[in-house]
Amino acid sequence: MQNECKFVLPGNHQPEPAEVFETMALWCREHNVKHDVYGEGELIQGFEQKVADLLGFEAGLFVITGTMTQPTALQLACQSRHCFNVALHQSSHITLWESQGYQMQNRFNALPVGSPYTPWLVDDLKRIPDKLGAVLYELPMREIGGQLPAFDALNEIKTYCREQDIHLHMDGARLWEAAAYYEKSYQEIAQGFNSAYVSLYKGVNGLGGSLLLGDKDFIAEASVWMHRQGGSVYQRSPYVIAAAMQFDERLAAMPALFQRTKTLYQMLSECNHITANPRAPQANMLHLHLPLSKADASELRDMLAKEYSIWIGNPKQSALPNQSYLEWYVGDNLLNMDDDILRQVLEQINTLIAAKN
Numbered sequence: 001m002q003n004e005c006k007f008v009l010p011g012n013h014q015p016e017p018a019e020v021f022e023t024m025a026l027w028c029r030e031h032n033v034k035h036d037v038y039g040e041g042e043l044i045q046g047f048e049q050k051v052a053d054l055l056g057f058e059a060g061l062f063v064i065t066g067t068m069t070q071p072t073a074l075q076l077a078c079q080s081r082h083c084f085n086v087a088l089h090q091s092s093h094i095t096l097w098e099s100q101g102y103q104m105q106n107r108f109n110a111l112p113v114g115s116p117y118t119p120w121l122v123d124d125l126k127r128i129p130d131k132l133g134a135v136l137y138e139l140p141m142r143e144i145g146g147q148l149p150a151f152d153a154l155n156e157i158k159t160y161c162r163e164q165d166i167h168l169h170m171d172g173a174r175l176w177e178a179a180a181y182y183e184k185s186y187q188e189i190a191q192g193f194n195s196a197y198v199s200l201y202k203g204v205n206g207l208g209g210s211l212l213l214g215d216k217d218f219i220a221e222a223s224v225w226m227h228r229q230g231g232s233v234y235q236r237s238p239y240v241i242a243a244a245m246q247f248d249e250r251l252a253a254m255p256a257l258f259q260r261t262k263t264l265y266q267m268l269s270e271c272n273h274i275t276a277n278p279r280a281p282q283a284n285m286l287h288l289h290l291p292l293s294k295a296d297a298s299e300l301r302d303m304l305a306k307e308y309s310i311w312i313g314n315p316k317q318s319a320l321p322n323q324s325y326l327e328w329y330v331g332d333n334l335l336n337m338d339d340d341i342l343r344q345v346l347e348q349i350n351t352l353i354a355a356k357n
Helices: 017-031 042-056 067-082 122-126 153-161 186-190 216-228 237-244 247-268 294-308 340-356
Strands: 059-063 085-088 111-113 134-138 167-172 193-199 210-214 276-279 285-290 322-331
Touching: 017 193, 042 059, 042 111, 042 186, 042 193, 042 237, 059 122, 059 216, 059 276, 067 085, 067 134, 067 167, 067 193, 067 216, 111 294, 134 153, 153 285, 167 247, 210 216, 237 340, 247 285, 294 340
Parallel strands: 085 111, 085 134, 134 167, 167 193
Antiparallel strands: 059 210, 193 210, 276 285, 285 322
C-alpha cells in the first residue's frame, strides 16, 4: 500500500534494487574497487579508518549487524573490568529488540537507568547501588522520539564514567542525526566514550551492516569475537560500497533535514489533534501522538492511503487505550515536499483525526 501512495511522509526515498546495484557498479568502476577477503582490502579498511577518524577513535571494525556488535562490545568491556553489570535505558535496542540475547547467553547483567520516557542523567547513574562495568547511552534515543540529553549533561556522564573507570559505550545507530542539534562535530560528541557503534544503513541509506569503533586493542579483541559468533562474512564489500558511495552526501544533508524538522514542527503547531514528542525537535525524527487507538489509527492510515494517496506510517499503541503514535523520520520524502502541499496534507490528516475522534 505504501508503494502505491503519491505522498509518503516518513523516511528516505528507497530506490529499486536494480537502481541501487547500477549505482554501486558505476561507483566501483569509477573508484577501481576490489572485493575484500574476510575484511582484508583497501576499500573496507580505508572506510573503517575514515569513520574511526571522524569520531576520534583509533580503529574501526565492520560487523554485519548491530545486534552482534553491541552485546559483544559490552561483554568485552565488562571482562576487562571484572564486573558484568551494564547500565542502560529501558528503551534500549538490547532490551527491546534482541530477544534478550545478552541474558540467554549469560553475557552481562542489564540494570535499568533513569525514567522510561526521558534521557537519563548522571544522577540517575549514581543512584544505581551496584558496581558497574559498562554503561550504554543511545544518541539519540529512538523509542522516545529521538530525544537527546543536553550536551553539558552528557559531558557530566562522561566525566563520571571516566572517574569511576566505567566503560562508556555509545549506541550511535542514529548518531548521524545528532550533530545538527548539538551543533558539534561527531568527534566532539564521541569524545569521552570508550567505544561506539554506528549504523551503515540508518540515515546513510546503505544495504546494512555496522561499525564498531574503539582503540586498537579493543577492536582487535572484538574482531576475534565476531569471528567466533559467525560474523566473518567472506566478502563485505557490497555493504561497504552501498554506504561509502553516499556516506559524505548523506552526512552533509543532516543539517538540512534538521531544519526541515523545525519547519514540520511549525506546521504541526496548527494541528490540534496531533502532538509531537519531543515538544521541540532534537533530531530529524519524532513521534506523533494521536487521540486514537492503534486499531482506529490503522483504519485512518488505510483510508488516507486508499482515498488520498497519503502514507503516514504504521501506528503503535500508546500507554492509554485510546491513544497511539507514529514514528516519523524526516528524510528525503519530507525534505523534497513542497511547503504548501505538506501543509495541506497535515491539515487533511488533522481533519480526518477529528472526524474519527
